[in-house]
Amino acid sequence: MGERLERSFFARPALELAPALLGMRLVHWLENMRIAGIITETEAYDGEHDLACHARAGRTPRTEVMYRQPGTAYVYFTYGMHWMFNVVCAEEGYPAAVLVRALQMVDWVGPEKPRAHGPALLTKALGISRPQNGLDLCDAEGELWLEYGEPPDPALIRRKPRVGIGGVPEPWKSLEWNFRFDLS
DNA sequence: AGCACGATTAACT
DNA sequence: GTTAATCGTGCTC
Numbered sequence: 001m002g003e004r005l006e007r008s009f010f011a012r013p014a015l016e017l018a019p020a021l022l023g024m025r026l027v028h029w030l031e032n033m034r035i036a037g038i039i040t041e042t043e044a045y046d047g048e049h050d051l052a053c054h055a056r057a058g059r060t061p062r063t064e065v066m067y068r069q070p071g072t073a074y075v076y077f078t079y080g081m082h083w084m085f086n087v088v089c090a091e092e093g094y095p096a097a098v099l100v101r102a103l104q105m106v107d108w109v110g111p112e113k114p115r116a117h118g119p120a121l122l123t124k125a126l127g128i129s130r131p132q133n134g135l136d137l138c139d140a141e142g143e144l145w146l147e148y149g150e151p152p153d154p155a156l157i158r159r160k161p162r163v164g165i166g167g168v169p170e171p172w173k174s175l176e177w178n179f180r181f182d183l184s
Numbered sequence: 185a186g187c188a189c190g191a192t193t194a195a196c197t
Numbered sequence: 198g199t200t201a202a203t204c205g206t207g208c209t210c
Contacts, residue, residue, distance in 0.1 A: 043191070052191070057207060079192050080203025086191085099191055120192050164191050 002027070002147035007138045009146075010070035010089045014044035014096040017089045019179045021098060023151040025106065026085075028126040029143045035126050037103025037116050038149055041180035043162050045086070046096045051172045052165040055095035065134050066095035073144060075123070075133040082120035083129045087137065087146070101163070104183045152181040 002025060010017060019042070027036040045053040054076070055063050065074045065088065072088040074097050086097040103116035105125060114125035123129065128144070137145050159176040166173070 045191075054191080054206095060207070062206065076191085077205060078190055080190090080205075082192050082203095084191060101191085118192070162191070167189085 002149075004138070004140070005071075005146040005148065007069070007071045010087060010138075011091065012070075012089060014046040014089050014098050015177060017087070018042040018044040018098045018177065019157055020151075021087070021100065021146070022157060022179060022181055023149045025147040025149045026100060026103060026122075026126065027107075027145055027147055028128060028132075030109075030127045033109050034107045035109060036107040036147075037105040037122070037125070038183060039100055039102075039146075040104050040117075040183055041100075041102035041178070043099040043101055043179070044096075044177040045099060046090075046177075048095060052162055052168045053095070053097075059095075063095060066097050067093055068134070069136075071136060071138040073132055073135045073137055075128060075130065077130065079120075083123040084119045085123050085126075085128050085132075101178075102180065152183075156181045 021039050021042050024039050025036050048055045055066050069092040070089045074086040074088050076084055086099045088097050090096040101119045103122050105113050105116050116122040116125040135144050158180050160178045161174050162178050
């Protein structure tokens with residue numbers, strides 16, 4: 001039911017992977033049911049020098065996952081109640097990741113189509129939380145993966161500064177590392 | 185050991 | 198536009 005993205009797809013800088021993930025599908029196989037959505041918004045976080053990136057603190061118990069091989073899931077908890085899903089990218093040993101911020105749901109469980117237009121809503125809709133942190137998205141037998149989808153027309157991709165990082169200094173605060181497009 | 189704050193959201197005024 | 202909810206993490210003492 002769709003071809004999984006291979007590790008080579010993720011083995012590139014966050015700034016390249018973030019727009020490339022638009023239109024791809026994020027899939028979670030949960031209790032024999034498929035939950036999936038088309039990625040419509042992403043954000044790049046790149047290295048220890050990027051003061052908006054968690055890796056600015058260096059290698060810690062939380063950020064250790066970001067140093068793993070590309071195609072690893074980095075899932076973290078914030079605001080005392082929300083989970084965020086990221087795809088680790090670039091080369092192993094270099095901490096970079098793409099935050100997936102919004103999906104257009106295509107497969108779900110139950111009568112109501114869940115909302116996934118926000119990073120915390122997305123993880124809630126797909127049932128992603130602590131147990132998925134560190135999973136290999138390229139494991140052919142894995143429960144969580146990405147699939148090829150239809151990329152948007154590049155002219156429809158909008159760039160903006162990253163969301164929710166108001167406290168960080170320039171230039172990081174204003175770099176347009178957020179990518180999104182509107183699905184009709 | 186204690187503290188400030190966060191890659192957010194929903195419910196207010 | 199403003200604010201409460203809620204707790205893990207990293208930093209300071």
